[in-house]
Amino acid sequence: MKTFEEKWTAWVDDQLTGRELEEFLASLPDRAAAEAEKQSAKQLGSFLRKQAVALSNADFFNHQLRERLDRERAPARREPDVVRTGWWTIRRLLWGSATSLAVFALCTFVVLREKTPPSQSQYLTEILTYRVDPTVSPNATISMFQKKEDHVTVLWVEGLQSLPAEYATK
């Protein structure tokens, strides 16, 4: 059983025939107004079909629209890209720091090693303090000197008590 709206649509599209058409026309309260409305609907349909032909290049408009949207979104999207693709990322910064520390440690040790070669020392031994016990050796005197040609430092003590030869025992 069709509703009135379904019958109306079918009538506007000239799909109603026979007895169904007669019953529908009989049910219309104002047939003249209905006919006018039918013509108006047909004209509108005709117009829309013409426009649909004119809009057959819809892909082109879609493409234009997408490009415009992309342009509008582009600045907001490029900013994180710069952060992500920049050379000094956090990871590279960490690697750079670690490598720099390693190179620094290497250089420090090389410099320290070159600075303290025992055979290259040019310093002579120094006597800082000296003392003899005056009660044990009251006549003792001490002097110190450096023999630069032999590269030795001498602490010269005089006046210590002489001892017998047996003190030379091992």
Place this chain on the structure above:
Amino acid sequence: MRARLLLLIAILLVAVSIGGAALPEQTVWSGLIIASNSPPTEPTPAEITQIEEALRKLFGYSQFQLIGEARKTLKTGEEDWLAASKYFSLQVDSRGEKADAYVLNLKLFQEQKLLLETKAKLSKASPLIIRGPQVGDGQLVIVLVVQ
């Protein structure tokens, strides 16, 4: 990423190995020597040969007999040791390393008697020679050398 990690580890290993070599352990030789002109009974000790000429010029003796010695390897630079003969002893107290030299407190004893006390900065390239008491017809000489 793995290659970088291996490179970093290699650099650190080289640094540590070089660092280990930068602070070598050194030995201080301490000797109690009797210098005399008596006929030689023993060959001159190897430790003295490098300064034998200097000892001859200083003391006028031709023979050097070792009566006591000690050889101490310094690891921290703050070690104690004793070089002793029957009657003499040299007590050495190392007080650390400064400017390529070891700071040493030295005490020379004749048995229990303290004959001499001194503090020296023993350079790694310069022996220390101390003239001690006359012993018989010779002279007691104390030598300290960083080897």
